[in-house]
Amino acid sequence: MDRLGLRLRIFLFFAALGLGAVAVATVGLWMGYRQADDPGALSPFISAGLVAGFGILGLTAAIWLLFDENVAKPVERLAADLRARAHGGVSRDLDVSRARYLGDLAPAASALSRQFGSATLDAAEEVARRTADLAAEKAQLTSILTDIPLAVMMVNPAHQIVLYDGQTAELLEAEAPARLNAPLFDYLKEDPVRAALADLEDTGARRAPIVAETRSGKFYSGHLRKLGDGRGYMLVLEPLSPDAERPLTYDFGLIHAEPSKDQRNAPLKSLTYVVFDTETTGLDPDTDEIVQIGAVRVVNGRIVEGERFDILVNPDRPIPPGSTKVHGISDDMVAAAPGVEEATRRFHAFAAGSVLVAHNAPFDLAFLKRYGSRIGLVFDHPVLDTVLLSAVLFGGSATHTLDALAESLGVDIEDAVRHTAIGDALATAEVLVGCVGMLEGRGYGTFGRVLTEVRKHERIIQDLNQD
Secondary structure: OOOHHHHHHHHHHHHHHHHHHHEEEEEEHHHHHHHHHHHHHHHHHHHOOOOHHHHHHHHHHHHHHHHHHHHHHHHOOOOOOOHHHHHHOOOOOOHHHHHHHOHHOOOHHHHHHHHHHHHHHHHHHHHHHHHHHHHHHHHHHHHHHHOOOOOEEEOOOOOOEEEEEEHHHHHHHOOOOOOOOOOOOOOOOOHHHHHHHHHHHHOOOEEEEEEEEEEOEEEEEOOOOEEEEEEEEEEEOOOOOOOOOOEEEEOHHHHOOOOOOOOOOEEEEHHEEEEEEEEEOOOOOOOOEEEEEEEEEEEEEEEEEEEEEEEEOOOOOOHHHEEEHHHOOOHHHOOOEEEEHHHHHHHHHHHOOOEEEEEHHHHHHHHHHHHHHHOOOOOOOOEEEHHHHHHHHOOOOOOHHHHHHHOOOOOOOOOOOOOOOOHHHHHHHHHHHHHHHHHHHOOOOOOHHHHHHHHOOOOOOOOOOOO
């Protein structure tokens, strides 16, 4: 009973109340009939029983509907809004108008939320000050690296990428999309790296020369340096363009990260997500085509600013004017763009090793799976759908559009990028980050537990994960 939702428990309560009342009325009429001791009186008693039974059930149903609409739903929504402020990073005031029949509960919750928000704001100001100091340190580090004509990459003990600069990104991109938390050996061959590490282990030195070989057979000379305290190692290689800028992409929280062997039991924040969206020629995945794909990566619970996928796609057919009116993409804009199969191949590489996330994922994935089947690529990634996450967190009766979910989580979607693939993908990624915090706050801290919860709402939309 504890696992049932509030609204379902209330429904069962009213159902039991209605059936119990019908049973009591039936027993009373039966006893009256027996005392009447007149076989001819049975028909009037049956008629009275039917009228009483349907009347009781109808009245119970009407009261339940009123209670569900004015009490159960507002309580469910109020709880979700409080969790959004406690765990989802939302700072807006509560909308108490939807809970106007709950007496002082909603104003009290609003006051508590404002008090919590004030304390959070004080903490945020302190964090902002510290963040500004870190940003200054990052700028100084970037400036130093810019003056050193080398390509720099940091790798954790599990051989996953923790940091890379712009020069390294160029080197990596020649093999596959540059990605934080990606296996180093998606880009470089293992033997030279492992040989250099073994040499350091044998000699006890901290640095060794290396000639790194990429998967495509290119060679780069440099040094491999072990970091202390089991934090992995640095690769410092010859640059491709000594005078180029070297913006840093990094997350030092990945230093001790390890690939999960059991994804279902993996913590949500330990997973890497690729949040994507598509724009199309129409709404039929079987006959229409993609004209744009946009995606961003979420690693270690945050959006990686430097890792985006944004590509126009030539659908090899005219784009209907009605579709252009929605997303603003015309035939002229896609004339020189890659075709759907090439775009699918590039996106598949960008999404390697990740959980795919979309708003109404079955629609977007239907296109990609159709294209992938033509070129021998399988989209067998785990999938999360923010429509289903909305149902888990805000209740099945809530509105589950991207705009409604963004509003609930305090995510602002600029009109200029709404209905562009990259704009909607970024908004969905911000929504996902808020959802992850709320899911953890409700005790749904692993991927498997979240799948269990979303499958309770499959009537809303299909869950694409296969056991």
